[in-house]
Amino acid sequence: MTTLTRPRPYQNYVYGYPHKTAYRPLTPRPLLRELWADEPKDALSLYAHIPFCEYRCGFCNLFTRVGAPDELTTRYLDALERQALAVRAALGAQPVRFAAAAFGGGTPTYLTAAELARLCDIAELRMGADLRGIPLSVETSPGTATADRLAVLAERGATRVSIGVQSFVDAEARSAVRPQRRAEVEAALERIRAVAIPILNIDLIYGIDGQSEQTWRTSLDAALAWRPEELYLYPLYVRPLTGLGRMGADADADWDEQRLRLYSFGRDHLLANGYEQRSMRMFRRIDARAAGPDDYACQTDGMIGLGCGARSYTAGLHYSFDYAVETREVRGIIDSYTDTTDFTRAEVGYRIDPGDARRRHLLQSLLQAEGMDVAAYRTRFGADPHTHFPTELREFADLGWLDDAAGPDRLRLTPAGLAYSDALGPRLFSPAVHAAMTAYEPK
Numbered sequence: 001m002t003t004l005t006r007p008r009p010y011q012n013y014v015y016g017y018p019h020k021t022a023y024r025p026l027t028p029r030p031l032l033r034e035l036w037a038d039e040p041k042d043a044l045s046l047y048a049h050i051p052f053c054e055y056r057c058g059f060c061n062l063f064t065r066v067g068a069p070d071e072l073t074t075r076y077l078d079a080l081e082r083q084a085l086a087v088r089a090a091l092g093a094q095p096v097r098f099a100a101a102a103f104g105g106g107t108p109t110y111l112t113a114a115e116l117a118r119l120c121d122i123a124e125l126r127m128g129a130d131l132r133g134i135p136l137s138v139e140t141s142p143g144t145a146t147a148d149r150l151a152v153l154a155e156r157g158a159t160r161v162s163i164g165v166q167s168f169v170d171a172e173a174r175s176a177v178r179p180q181r182r183a184e185v186e187a188a189l190e191r192i193r194a195v196a197i198p199i200l201n202i203d204l205i206y207g208i209d210g211q212s213e214q215t216w217r218t219s220l221d222a223a224l225a226w227r228p229e230e231l232y233l234y235p236l237y238v239r240p241l242t243g244l245g246r247m248g249a250d251a252d253a254d255w256d257e258q259r260l261r262l263y264s265f266g267r268d269h270l271l272a273n274g275y276e277q278r279s280m281r282m283f284r285r286i287d288a289r290a291a292g293p294d295d296y297a298c299q300t301d302g303m304i305g306l307g308c309g310a311r312s313y314t315a316g317l318h319y320s321f322d323y324a325v326e327t328r329e330v331r332g333i334i335d336s337y338t339d340t341t342d343f344t345r346a347e348v349g350y351r352i353d354p355g356d357a358r359r360r361h362l363l364q365s366l367l368q369a370e371g372m373d374v375a376a377y378r379t380r381f382g383a384d385p386h387t388h389f390p391t392e393l394r395e396f397a398d399l400g401w402l403d404d405a406a407g408p409d410r411l412r413l414t415p416a417g418l419a420y421s422d423a424l425g426p427r428l429f430s431p432a433v434h435a436a437m438t439a440y441e442p443k
Contacts, residue, residue: 006399007423009256010235014367014425017360018350020311020323022436029345032090035314040302041091043099046129048080048119049307050103051334052110054143055179063309063323064106065330073111075338077118080306084126086343087304098129102137106309109144113152120156127304132157137199139164142180145188150195160199161192162232168222169215172208176236182222189226198289199229206262207236207255216262220269229288232281233266235259235422263419277369280421308337312346315357319349329443355430357381358388362411363428367421371403371412385411392427 012019052068068076088096101123111119123129137160138153145163153161167173168182192200202223206216223231236259267277275283303313311320321337324330352360358381365372377385386393393411396402401417401424417424429437 007420008253009260009420009423010237011423012426013235013237013422014363016311017363017425017429018318018352018356018433019429019437020320021440022433023318023320023323023348023350024436026317026319026346026349029347030317031345032087033092033344035317035319035346036091039314041094041096043097043302045303046098046101046123046127047303047305047310048101048103048108048123049105049305049310050076050108050111050119051106051307051309051330052076053105053107054110054141062106063325063330063333065327065334068110072334072338073115076307076334077111077115077122079308079338079340080119081122081126082341083306083343084122087306088127090344096128098127098134100135100137101129101131104139107141107144108138109140109146109149109153111149113146113148116149116152117156120152122306127306135159137162140188140192142185142188145191147191147194150191150197154195154197158197160201160230161197162201162203162230163188163192164203165219165223166203166205167208167211167215168219169211172211172215172219175209176205186222193226200226201230201232202226202228203232203234204266205234205236206266207259211258211262213262213265216265217269220266224270224273227285229285231270231275231283233263233270233283234281235263260419267419277418279368280418308333315352317346317349317351319346321347323348324443326443350433350436354381356433358385359428359430362389363425366411366413366428367425369413369418371406371410374409374411389428395427396424 049063051064052073053064053066056064056066103119108119109116120131124131134157136156136158138158139162140149141164145161150161165185166176166178168185170181173180189200189202204219204223263280267283270283271277274286276286277283301313301315303311305312305320308321309323311318322333324333350356361377361380362372362385365377372385374385381388393402396417399417399420401413401420403412403414403417406412413421413424
């Protein structure tokens with residue numbers, strides 16, 4: 001085996017490819033009806049993005065703004081409805097079926113109960129999604145998971161609620177610039193369980209300043225007490241223009257070691273408490289009833305995004321609106337979106353060539369604990385993945401990231417490979433995507 005220098009484990013959180021920082025303004029702007037003309041429409045995914053939060057956490061680099069003054073949520077939903085009408089018209093007159101839906105953000109439950117009902121109406125009446133007949137995932141927060149909002153979601157067919165807790169330790173929440181208290185979190189979880197939505201997911205973060213195995217276990221055990229069907233464990237990242245980034249926090253070898261140690265502790269603790277690992281981040285309770293696809297982020301082709309922070313995926317183009325983190329830039333993009341009347345064209349995106357399609361398939365399959373079906377890859381792309389990616393796969397094998405016991409028909413990561421998912425994923429980015437991401441100027 002070749003001796004290689006092990007890379008730093010936390011390079012880039014990879015949940016989609018190409019990365020949003022590779023997107024650029026499209027010239028000319030293509031018509032949606034042309035983009036979707038030849039796309040399969042029998043199992044689409046719908047994603048609606050609500051870009052509002054009560055506050056911005058110190059680590060957050062999502063497209064979101066704090067607060068919504070002057071009836072901004074009403075104007076935003078008005079624009080979302082105009083966009084939905086334009087997108088549905090672009091899909092054509094033939095039958096369209098949605099197989100899954102998700103509301104994300106931001107915080108969708110920042111909307112009032114009545115506004116959430118309107119959001120569901122847009123998805124159902126304007127887009128044609130049968131929310132009560134398909135998996136519907138909704139993100140929430142402790143402060144906005146109120147009884148009236150949750151009742152609307154339960155009645156309209158939500159099958160999964162994902163709550164960002166991050167830490168049950170108040171001092172750690174403050175360290176992450178997240179103004180919440182454990183009592184508030186527990187009360188929100190009680191309300192969620194009371195409406196009997198089938199799947200509860202709790203997000204936790206490791207690598208917070210001052211966090212130890214003991215305090216990490218406190219959060220893990222506090223989450224386990226609610227027997228969530230799913231748990232996501234995220235490593236803390238510090239990104240440009242975020243609150244922690246402005247405070248000068250940055251990665252170093254000691255922090256990498258802390259995060260790896262806490263990841264291993266959290267993984268082992270969940271495995272010992274009746275959970276199975278589905279990816280580096282996702283853990284599912286073994287006895288939990290299946291209620292839809294694992295990929296609630298809707299990262300597959302055939303995804304339709306509504307809202308100015310949403311992305312859409314066709315086989316040949318991934319597209320969205322502009323992206324920003326800085327407060328003034330985000331507000332400007334939202335204001336521009338709410339003023340838009342013509343939603344018939346794509347604005348910003350990245351064109352997918354055959355090489356990108358192969359990379360995307362390999363990346364998204366390999367980062368799942370079950371790995372990739374080699375025969376399915378060969379059928380789709382006409383060759384073995386080792387033919388297309390000899391250098392990358394040889395490197396992964398030399399680093400001990402590929403499981404030899406998986407056999408020739410499956411590419412699967414070892415536990416070490418899963419732990420290094422955020423180093424492995426970026427190695428599958430194309431040179432063009434790398435160049436675009438490097439040239440991107442945060443705003």
